[in-house]
Amino acid sequence: MATDNFDHQGPKYLTNLDWENHEHQRIVAACLVKAAYVLEGDRREGRSGEDQLAPPWWEFFGFELISTLVNLESSLSSFSIGAVFRLKAASGTSPFAPAMVIAVRGTIDHHDWGVNVDTLLGRGRQRHSCRIVMEKAESLVREHGMESNLWLCGHSLGATVATFVGDQMAKKGCFFTTFLFNPPYILNRRSKDGFIQKLDDIMQAAGGLVGALMVGNVGFAGANLYAVAKILHDMDKEKKEQLQHFDNMKAGDQAALAKNLHDKERQDQLQQFDNLNKWDPRVYVNPKDYLCTRYIKYFKNKKMKGSPNKLPKRLASATLFINWDKPGDRCLRSKVAHSIMQCFVKPEDTYRLFKEAHSIMQWWKPGLRVEAKRYVMA
Template sequence: MKRENEDEYEAKLSTWKFGISGPVHLSYVDWRLPDHKRSGFASLVQGVYILERDRQKKRAGSKALAPPWWSFFHFQCIKVLVDPIDFSIFGAIFEYKPQTAYYHQGNPSRYIVVFRGTIIEPETRKRDVYLDMQLPLNGVTHDSRYQIAFQEIHDIVINIGPRNVSLVGHSLGASIALQAGKDLAKRGCHIESYLFNPPYTSPPIEKLNDHYLKGKVRVAKSFVTASLYHAIKGNKDNYMRQQHDDQFAWLCSWIPNLFVNPKDPVCCEYIGQFEHRERMKQLGLYKVDHIASKNSLMSVFGREGDPPHLIPSALLTKNMIFMEQSYKEAHSIEQWWQPHSYWHSKLYIYGE
């Protein structure tokens, strides 16, 4: 039994070592290339996951496994973000410090704020799962983890400007980054964001097997939501309507990068959300969908903790690799640095 446990631990260690499981297909990094950028930011997320695992296993100095996940891409970890309840590392701030030879190959933002997702280990399970359960209840913004994250992001933006900052996250961490990006966008501050497997906190219609039924459900939902628009609109005074219109316009012009897997029930509904809008245009029902989408967003404006999945625009990238995948594989961060040609990206801009 002891030998089996040792073998299992060694197998886990190999998945955490950059030189074995990382994007070893990259011999150099050109930040102008989407594949390199996706691989780099996914690796930073993995670095944060392993930072917490290093902490749990008390690995430090030369024994730490996390640093190669960011040093290969010429980043330095300048600050870790610690949860005040379970003292776990849930995020980190990285500063880009390339060698002179790399300047001609394009640059990412100077500072990257990165958030990990859930770790099912005894030290983190209770706290992380609690926050996962808060997502559908829109309660994450009231939590100390989000408040710490937002304050760090806000301080960097105030000091050096939004163009020098990017947000990156996976799963639960993507929800934190997405909500922070939304909160800033509604104030007219747009931050580049890369969000891997962000949870969609409403039932995944996209998982219905009947294509005809799926379309009918989406169209019916749009009509019902649109029908509520005038009632909600009539209950707001002119000042509130103007304020919400301004926030909505600012939010529409913010375009986060979403990375989703159609086989992942956690995030696949983003695909349905944006593709449904395209179908409504083709059916000549764009006005209905426009009113429905605007009502869904504006009905929660003015309330704290609005659902992070309610976003009007995005650059959506799907992992369309043709192979059977388990839920764990479809939701993993590892898939996003894998070298293959089955990426499909499409830009969705609200109102166009």
């Protein structure tokens, strides 16, 4: 209970908020993500009215709740994965203040583990959570314009969702100020002619089929079985139509079509590559958090070079913020990047230290020792 109570755990020391200060921005973004956690906690515990614990996490900074982002992927229940906040007019006088903020929480219980597994395997962007946040991001851009200061922030699983959404919006030329707290280091999977996306749709429907059979929901199982069959049928039909259309063309027309497709693809890649270099997400990691510590190695050791024909695997440009918990931690950073176990004092401390290193609460502690460096792909 105390960890959800703003009066006990919140940064009440930040009474003079400076929107131009990056540290203050980080604290606000982290607290809004915490608000998304507590909102789901209020829903599960049935807290309402004055008993709610979530409102102080955004009201303290002058925000108001606009909507919650509800995941309807499960046939058995619905739950919130994040929230959208708007800064009140009286608090948003600075040009650095956000107009709107999308905050996405991380894992709470078993409802999130299906998304976790898919995310770590690199197919998370096909899950319903990513689609919900993506639709909301596109809606905010349409409503407020591309020049508005829109924030996108997430923690853990929510940071991965925010990475996917921020990446896709950047490719379209829409740049969100993005805060990624403890993002897990994930595999990269590139789609080819939509095949990977369709394969993910099949796996998602198949997973729903197995889940429905386990709980005895015959109707939902039948719907998922039909979905799998329809995807396979559509894939086969599309392939036959493409082959038939290409065979019916003359040799010269076939060559011209191939060249036009190649030129258009290269032009799109050039534009996307240029846009990604303009997006500068802020990646916050702790060397004791083994889920995201490989980002340190990724940025420190990787030659930041790329080409329009091969878009960056994860982030074309980013500002990496590393939280060194103790004064001596800086001397260990070369070892930390390779072996996180060297940070642990003794085996029984492993879970405690990881839990603290992966927590959202560390990012608003006063006097945080943060090292920041910006990386840009050449």
